[in-house]
């Protein structure tokens with residue numbers, strides 16, 4: 001069994017089309033639905049039942065509590081049983097070391113850094129490419145993830161993105177279909 005676990009609905013970005021309706025990190029409405037203790041119990045249940053977990057969000061490495069849930073997962077599950085999809089915002093040596101234990105990571109990138117995208121905050125794609133570069137340099141397997149929608153689905157954008165990912169030696173590119181959901185329903 002495979003579970004995508006959105007550890008938090010908080011994300012340091014605030015994309016207007018977010019299908020998860022993620023909440024900005026500075027919002028007054030930040031809600032962590034489960035306590036750390038409850039999350040650890042859920043982790044134990046999933047691990048005991050041999051469930052593979054994709055930690056996602058929001059950003060599953062943004063809050064220290066969520067970071068510690070993923071860190072605990074690396075101690076009780078083998079790396080093949082863990083995936084992490086993160087933004088890479090506030091990336092630091094602790095996050096790098098954690099990702100190294102997991103052995104792989106996914107990050108969304110929709111356009112080359114110089115392109116404009118009205119659905120993504122300014123600096124989104126340039127931030128992602130810098131983090132992907134750092135991860136590649138550290139010898140960690142990583143995937144760029146592109147979602148197809150109006151601002152991304154052109155041949156020119158996909159070709160430019162492909163060439164960029166190749167130039168940066170990013171080993172894997174996932175392309176997803178966009179599902180109209182969450183904030184995306186209104187953008």
Ligand code: SF4
Nearest residue numbers: 011013015018022058
């Ligand atoms: S980075 Fe992803 S999770 Fe965060 S606001 Fe944007 S679409 Fe939502």
